[in-house]
Amino acid sequence: MSETQATLSAAALNKRPEHVSLGNDNLLSFFESSVGPGAFVFSLWGLAYFFEGEILPRYFILSILVFALTFPGQARLQSSVFSMAVDISVNWFWVAGLLLVTGFASGYIHEFSKPVFYTWLLAAPLAKLGGYLALRRAAPMILKLQGRKKRAIIVGMNEQGLALANKIDDAPYSRIELVGIVDSRKIERLDTSGPHKLLGNLDELAQLVKTNNIQIIYLSLPMATQPRVLQILDQLKDTTTSIYFVPDMFVTDLIQGHPASVCGMPVISVCETPFKAVNGVVKRLSDIVFSLLILILISPVMLIIAAAVKLGSAGPIIFKQRRYGLDGDEILVYKFRSMSVTEDGGAIQQAQKNDTRITPLGAILRRTSLDELPQFVNVLQGRMSIVGPRPHAVAHNELYRKLIKGYMVRHKVKPGITGWAQVNGYRGETETLDKMQGRIDFDLDYLRNWSLQLDAHIILKTIRLVLKDQKAY
Template sequence: MAIKYPYQQQSLLFVYDALVIFAAACFAYRMYLGTWLLASEYYFVVGVSTLLTAIVFPQFGLYEFKLWHKDSVLDGFKSIILGWGSVLLALILIAFITKTGDKFSRGWALLWAVIGWGGLLAERFFWHLSSKWFIDQRFYRKQIILVGSLKSSLEVIERIQSSPWLSIEIIGFFCENPEVFENEFNLPVVGHIKEAANFIEREKISQAWIAISFEEGELIKEFIQNLHHSTVDLCLIPNIYDFYLLNYSISEIAGLPVLNLSATPITGINIFVKDIEDKVLAFLIVLLISPLLLVIAIGIKLSSPGPIIFKQKRHGLGAAPITMYKFRSMHIHKEERKVTQATKGDSRIFPFGAFLRKTSLDELPQFFNVLEGTMSIVGPRPHAIEHNDEYKQLIGGYMQRHKIKPGITGWAQINGWRGETDTLEKMKKRVEYDLYYIENWSFWFDMKIILTTLYKGFIHRNAY
């Protein structure tokens, strides 16, 4: 699991990145052009590069602590190379589009690229060393106790242990049945919840975390009442991990604390960004592939009698029914009871249709779905309504896939979870990847999926 630094440390890292990039630009300018004072257009380039850094670096995991563990420093260095290279590539593209490349010294640009890369590597290396030093210092650590149940506390313990920069040390766990869990956590003190208050007073514990499940309310209420004379800080961590949640957060409405259990990040301005992304790209793609669309239409007409376009009802945004378009790849037939997924060697598929399905060319008409606003280029693949009715009973959180528009390609598809889902586990993995995409959506995540789709190609062994 990718663990990000807290926002304060992410912000500090970004400031360091910006300072290194600016210093590298000045140093390269001094070496190649003889002065430390940059010309005004060079300041503009450095400012744009800093903005691009804030957008691009998170896409390469450069604000994730896991990159700087002892065993993965090399991965961190590779990510800096890729991240800084992407920023420079974006600058070259901007200079080409705006025809401003001749205003800048190529020698300075090359020096800046190399010095900036070296400076970012050095900065992150020293950040890693200083972070490790602070984590190792006993005075910097915060000692807490955890009160709750095994079910409620496992997630809390795992997350704290995987976030070493927090320097939080759990020195005790108190629950209703300590004899059952005595060796479960490898913690120095395990006791009954009624012993927790005395332990806090005796050991002068500054903070206690209460990890509860919803059925333990009375037990926790008693624990809090036992501490009414104590100055210990109490933190409540409700057990929400058994639910299928998306982008959960805490907010305040009319002075009331509100725990948002399920929400999509594609709200507000993000809806506008994704809509513009879809419409512009779909329009350009349709213009580009229009000759191919004509060739495929002729091929279908010559191969099998019937319509060129196959229309099927699917669930769209908010599970509202939509009509999805595909090139027809099967002979005309009637489904007796339910929609049956295509299988290997399916007799319903005519030869040219098999080629279309294998190469995913049968999906191309869905760009017209994107233009009419019922689909996105990137999103969870839409399933037949009959399949939704079946799997929503079997897979928790299944219908949360419909919090956004369905897509032509998606995170699940580029990770291999496409084609026939002949087992429940395959569908569970597809849903897992779809929900991950929804929770972590960004414009750059979409670009990554689109580029990966082009890079890996449309042919897949599971597509038939």
């Protein structure tokens, strides 16, 4: 068997386009998986209301059953209309057949109005087809709402790397912009006849990532080059790029490592945020709800503190300091001013025990973490999260990113008001490199193992620690 035949897909043999997943971070993927089941449900409700004047409980039960049988829907946006209609008809034939057999066997079918039920059996696939066609028309607008495409580089101009590049180019609804390919082999050994630009060699990869504003890297390298792969990963740990392997791979110490698909090609994430797709929505909604509730509850306390800061010493009430946020972008973080200075320059000294810069009121605010309360406003703004790695001053980031491997990976998520490191003994001053290393280790452990239960545990433990901890100066 030839190499081409070995990689031939069943879809190609049938002369039909492959149903390509759009990826978990593409909003279209959510709509694509929901439009079919949703069409079945809403067409049933509409007919029930039309014929009977109301949607009786029996129709709700049937709609739940149908949704469970058909969700998630298949990827069909890139199919022809004829192919889409055939697939929908065949799929509905089996679902409707199962419903009819079950309904007659149980006698439950007699609970439904015949005009409603049999009209729905004919209308449901038409509603699903109409839903997909409407989604196809709306797709460009939905893609535009998600902002600019993510810029990507493929490492390895080999068969699998070029196959991935072609998949990305041929996917009209992808949110990925392929900038080019990186490979260190001699030009004579590379297939440069295609449309994909050769950007440079592997030694230039870190610089190419910075100069081309790259958000995603796909490593298409064979397992035999494991030492080279590890060297590349070390080079990239001072960036915030998401890194994926296009298997044949070997890697350890994954951050949210899981299999995924990019335009139909299997990849494995090496370093990724835990807050993609549903997890991201859940995290953001929980931040909004809890920060609003907390701000309402603590507003009297904040007013009292603001007045005390203003009357206690000269200077602003709110201290704004630059921090690194999500993806290493600078953000402004709010705190009640607790020092007589408002340092935000290239060299900042961490607060220490008996620090003369700290005001008497500031000492109380810092020890009880009341100075952090304005950061709930940062959470509402979307700059921070309630739980996440604590944001460090920009000057500290620039120092420690050079000293601690993997330091910048903590910026794959939004910084938090409290974090896993803080509740494990790394709150306050980190006067030695070992202590900062310990803090980073816990931050990365949080990224690997995030869950809502972990967030809740951290919040509860933070409340207990604030009442007795003396490590914050």
